[in-house]
Amino acid sequence: MALRLEDKKALVEEVNAVAGDSVTAVAAEYRGLSVSQMTELRKQARDAGVYMRVVKNTLARRAVEGTEFECMRDTLKGPILLAFAKEDPGAAARVIRNFAKEHDALQAVSMSAGGQLMPGSDLAKLAELPTLDQARAMLLGVFVAPMSQLVRTLAEPPAMLARTLSARGEQEAA
Numbered sequence: 001m002a003l004r005l006e007d008k009k010a011l012v013e014e015v016n017a018v019a020g021d022s023v024t025a026v027a028a029e030y031r032g033l034s035v036s037q038m039t040e041l042r043k044q045a046r047d048a049g050v051y052m053r054v055v056k057n058t059l060a061r062r063a064v065e066g067t068e069f070e071c072m073r074d075t076l077k078g079p080i081l082l083a084f085a086k087e088d089p090g091a092a093a094r095v096i097r098n099f100a101k102e103h104d105a106l107q108a109v110s111m112s113a114g115g116q117l118m119p120g121s122d123l124a125k126l127a128e129l130p131t132l133d134q135a136r137a138m139l140l141g142v143f144v145a146p147m148s149q150l151v152r153t154l155a156e157p158p159a160m161l162a163r164t165l166s167a168r169g170e171q172e173a174a
Contacts (some may be wrong), residue, residue: 008059014061015082016055018051022084024113025069026092030054031079032105038095040097041106050092051084068115075110089113090129097127 003116004013004132019025038054045052055063060076063098100106100123108120120125130138 093126
């Protein structure tokens with residue numbers, strides 16, 4: 001079914017607004033996926049907090065204008081879907097990578113993060129970025145490590161004295 005001009009403008013505005021609020025984007029070719037597979041992919045994207053939309057190429061090019069994803073314009077060819085991650089930079093790439101493991105028809109074409117264009121072959125690099133919770137845990141570990149080392153260092157002399165006294169007491173008892 002063909003879109004009316006008003007519908008096309010609304011679609012472009014919607015995708016442009018989402019792109020303006022997103023941190024990363026992935027463009028993937030979905031040629032060969034069935035309707036049920038696309039439905040499953042959309043469900044996985046929703047569950048991961050990823051905005052995913054099948055968009056005609058000319059509308060997709062217009063939608064990314066004025067955003068940091070404008071660098072992807074020349075790669076938007078063929079039947080593509082756009083996936084945008086708003087908070088977790090690796091979320092969209094993880095959804096595409098995990099779904100593509102089971103369905104060879106889904107192929108990443110290009111990605112963008114921070115206004116930098118990356119080829120689809122670098123999908124694993126973006127997908128392996130830690131989630132927000134993992135990044136917070138890693139940062140907390142970095143902050144806690146010196147403190148715990150200091151506590152262990154301060155606690156060692158009294159513990160060593162206690163072990164020495166205990167060993168000396170056992171020697172005298174024997």
